[in-house]
Amino acid sequence: MNSLIRFIVRHQFFLLFLVLETFSFWLLSTHSYYQSTKFENATRALTGFTSSRISNASKYLKLASTNERLAQENINLRNQLAALNTRYEVLKTKLGDTLVAPNYSYTLSRVVNNSVNKQYNYLTLNVGEKHGVKREMGVVSSQGVVGIIAGVSPNYSTVISMLNVDLKISAKLKRTNHFGSLYWDGKNYREVLLTDIPQHVPVSIGDTVVTSGFSSIFPADIGLGTISSIQGKGSNFHNLKVKLFIDFKQLNTVWVVSPRHEEERVELENTTKLR
Amino acid sequence: MLKDIVKYSGLFVLLVILQIFVLNNVQLSGYINPYLYVLFILILPYEIPGWALLLVGLITGITIDTFMNTYGMHSSATIFMAFMRPYMLRMLADREDVDKKGSPSISGNGFVWFLKYASILVFAHHLILFFTEAFSISTFLPTLWRTVLSSITTTIFILIGMYLFDRRSHI
Numbered sequence: 001m002n003s004l005i006r007f008i009v010r011h012q013f014f015l016l017f018l019v020l021e022t023f024s025f026w027l028l029s030t031h032s033y034y035q036s037t038k039f040e041n042a043t044r045a046l047t048g049f050t051s052s053r054i055s056n057a058s059k060y061l062k063l064a065s066t067n068e069r070l071a072q073e074n075i076n077l078r079n080q081l082a083a084l085n086t087r088y089e090v091l092k093t094k095l096g097d098t099l100v101a102p103n104y105s106y107t108l109s110r111v112v113n114n115s116v117n118k119q120y121n122y123l124t125l126n127v128g129e130k131h132g133v134k135r136e137m138g139v140v141s142s143q144g145v146v147g148i149i150a151g152v153s154p155n156y157s158t159v160i161s162m163l164n165v166d167l168k169i170s171a172k173l174k175r176t177n178h179f180g181s182l183y184w185d186g187k188n189y190r191e192v193l194l195t196d197i198p199q200h201v202p203v204s205i206g207d208t209v210v211t212s213g214f215s216s217i218f219p220a221d222i223g224l225g226t227i228s229s230i231q232g233k234g235s236n237f238h239n240l241k242v243k244l245f246i247d248f249k250q251l252n253t254v255w256v257v258s259p260r261h262e263e264e265r266v267e268l269e270n271t272t273k274l275r
Numbered sequence: 276m277l278k279d280i281v282k283y284s285g286l287f288v289l290l291v292i293l294q295i296f297v298l299n300n301v302q303l304s305g306y307i308n309p310y311l312y313v314l315f316i317l318i319l320p321y322e323i324p325g326w327a328l329l330l331v332g333l334i335t336g337i338t339i340d341t342f343m344n345t346y347g348m349h350s351s352a353t354i355f356m357a358f359m360r361p362y363m364l365r366m367l368a369d370r371e372d373v374d375k376k377g378s379p380s381i382s383g384n385g386f387v388w389f390l391k392y393a394s395i396l397v398f399a400h401h402l403i404l405f406f407t408e409a410f411s412i413s414t415f416l417p418t419l420w421r422t423v424l425s426s427i428t429t430t431i432f433i434l435i436g437m438y439l440f441d442r443r444s445h446i
Contacts, residue, residue: 013325017358019353020333027340028347028407047342054296117298117308119408122344158344186414 017039033187048156051124052112054266059252066252073142104219107131108256109139112156114191116248121161127256130153138217138257143246144224145169146254148217157256163189163248168216171224174208176201182209182224182242189248191228194240201238203230209242216259281322286333287441288314293344298432307416309428310349312339313400314436316357317393320378325361332357345408352404359399367392381437393433398426 008015059066061129109131113124127133129152139146139159147167160167165186171194172179180196194209207227213220225244232239259265294312301309315335319328336350343349364379367388381389401422409418 013329013358016326016329017354020329020354021358024347024354025407026347028351047344050295050342054300058300073281074348104413117343120345124428186409187417 048112048124048126048153052126055110055112062250062252065250069142097114104257105112105260107133107258109254109256109275111251111254113170114161114248114251116161116163119165119167119186121163121248122150123159123161123251125157125159125254126155128157132257132258133157133256134258136217137259139254140218140222140257141246141251141254144244145211145218145222146246146248146251149256149261161248162244162246164191169210169218170212171210173197173203174210174221174223179212179214180237180240192225192242192244194227194242195237197238197240199232199236199238203227203238203240205230216262218257283315283319286318287315291335291342294339294387299343307424307428309425309432310339310401310404311429311432311436313353313356313397313429314433316353316360317396317433318378318380318437318440319360321364321376321420328357329354348404348407351367351407352400355403356396356400359396363392363396381434385410389437390430390434394426396428398422401426401429 027262051120107127109125109127111123112126113122115121115123123139123146125133125139133149133152135149135152137149139149145162147161147164148169149157150160151158162169163184165184168181168183171182172181178197178201180194182192182194184192197203205227209224209227210218211218211222211224223245225242227240229241230238231241290312294310298309298311312335316328316332319331323331326335332354333350336353339349339353340346377383379389379392384392405425406423
């Protein structure tokens with residue numbers, strides 16, 4: 001007993017180091033994004049507050065380019081609206097009024113914290129429970145998919161970024177409709193990988209990749225990016241690099257996607273699996 | 276003693292604010308992330324007891340972790356760096372300044388001494404940080420590359436910081 005105490009006293013520096021290091025690795029291992037802790041909820045109010053101060057300041061510096069992009073987007077939307085309106089008028093006379101409610105609704109939000117330089121990147125948005133945001137909802141911007149909501153507090157929510165090596169989303173080739181999964185390899189923040197596209201599918205550089213709509217998190221046919229390199233000759237699947245349309249360093253305004261009939265869909269899929 | 280505590284608390288707040296509000300928003304490239312806050316561990320006084328050194332490392336790391344949503348990453352790296360510090364000091368010590376008062380600085384120890392001291396400890400910190408972040412050996416080389424580039428950047432920031440800080444303490 002005496003020698004044990006002497007041992008502890010003599011090596012107290014090293015032992016304390018071991019204890020503290022074990023503690024922080026324990027923190028590291030228990031903290032995965034699906035188990036958002038009470039601690040995180042308590043601190044998010046503070047970190048969200050400071051982050052929104054930072055983004056308020058940096059938003060001013062980007063006003064010019066943001067304006068330009070919004071104006072361009074407005075024009076595009078107007079054009080689309082006009083085109084769709086004429087088609088709608090034609091269809092209405094043909095089919096009667098069969099317009100159904102859209103499957104998704106959108107909540108406008110601002111990015112108050114963002115990073116692209118880590119392996120596990122997260123964003124913080126200035127909308128939360130109060131605005132109807134729930135976990136596992138999708139987040140999109142005008143240029144493509146941003147990520148999936150990981151945690152919410154009353155006024156803020158955190159998003160697992162597309163640039164997080166843990167996140168995979170279902171995507172398809174717009175031209176051929178073959179689907180695969182899209183994920184980030186943690187290297188270049190403008191490029192992600194598309195896998196599971198079989199070798200027999202003809203792919204060429206510049207092909208557009210869009211969301212598949214299989215997961216009900218994201219609507220189908222949101223543009224994600226274009227194929228920038230094709231590899232994997234000799235294996236069963238293509239190894240495709242996709243250049244993202246979206247520039248995560250310029251992200252400012254995003255939309256949270258809430259699916260309308262999600263419970264119905266999940267219930268249906270579950271009951272069918274049982275048989 | 277009390278004056279020291281006030282001085283170091285102020286410095287702590289200053290470094291954390293600088294890290295979170297400024298440096299975390301400066302993204303030079305995907306490979307370079309300066310973490311200036313480790314300067315705090317470098318310039319703690321010589322006489323600080325071992326347990327206090329480790330605890331300060333833990334508190335510093337957890338504070339940064341809280342703001343960056345990276346639970347445990349910065350604290351494990353900072354604790355490791357705090358653990359290495361006494362060994363580094365012993366290794367680099369000249370015979371005459373074994374029982375020195377005050378804290379490590381450029382003016383007190385010379386530029387080359389401080390550069391060695393800072394760069395090795397910063398490298399140790401960044402090595403743990405980036406490898407716990409990557410968490411797999413498949414990305415070994417890119418991670419090592421990030422560690423080296425970021426260590427150089429952080430060390431440069433620290434040297435600049437030391438010159439500013441030293442000048443202020445002369446007044």
